[in-house]
Amino acid sequence: xxxSKAEQRTLHALARGGAVLVEKDxxxxxxxxxxxxxEGWTLEDCTLTVFQRLRKRRxxxxxxxxxYRITYEGRVSVRSQTDNR
Numbered sequence: 001x002x003x004s005k006a007e008q009r010t011l012h013a014l015a016r017g018g019a020v021l022v023e024k025d026x027x028x029x030x031x032x033x034x035x036x037x038x039e040g041w042t043l044e045d046c047t048l049t050v051f052q053r054l055r056k057r058r059x060x061x062x063x064x065x066x067x068y069r070i071t072y073e074g075r076v077s078v079r080s081q082t083d084n085r
Contacts, residue, residue, distance in 0.1 A: 003077060006045040007054060011070060011078040013037050013046075019067035020051060020060060 003011070014020070017038030022030045035046030051068075054060045059074035070078075 004050075006047070006050045007059075008079060010035055010043060010046045010050055010054065011059060011074050013043050014060065014070035015075055015078055018043070019069055020046065021067050022051075022062075 013035060019036055021034045021036060023032040025031050033046060033048055033051040035043040037043060059071060059077060060068045061071045062068045
């Protein structure tokens, strides 16, 4: 599966414990997304179009109104990266 660099960065942040917080309008349509890492930092690569592509491919999902998290398919498709701390 072809995954762009922005999608890879987003999936990697989610695999390490991050979440995608969404903002909806009055009709329930998603108008803004905010990807937060487990440390509390915001990931700028996670735009609305990147989020929609990940959701369309079922790499991220939300359960019972919780923030969006990575799915099993997302964990399998993300390439491993070294942690440069």
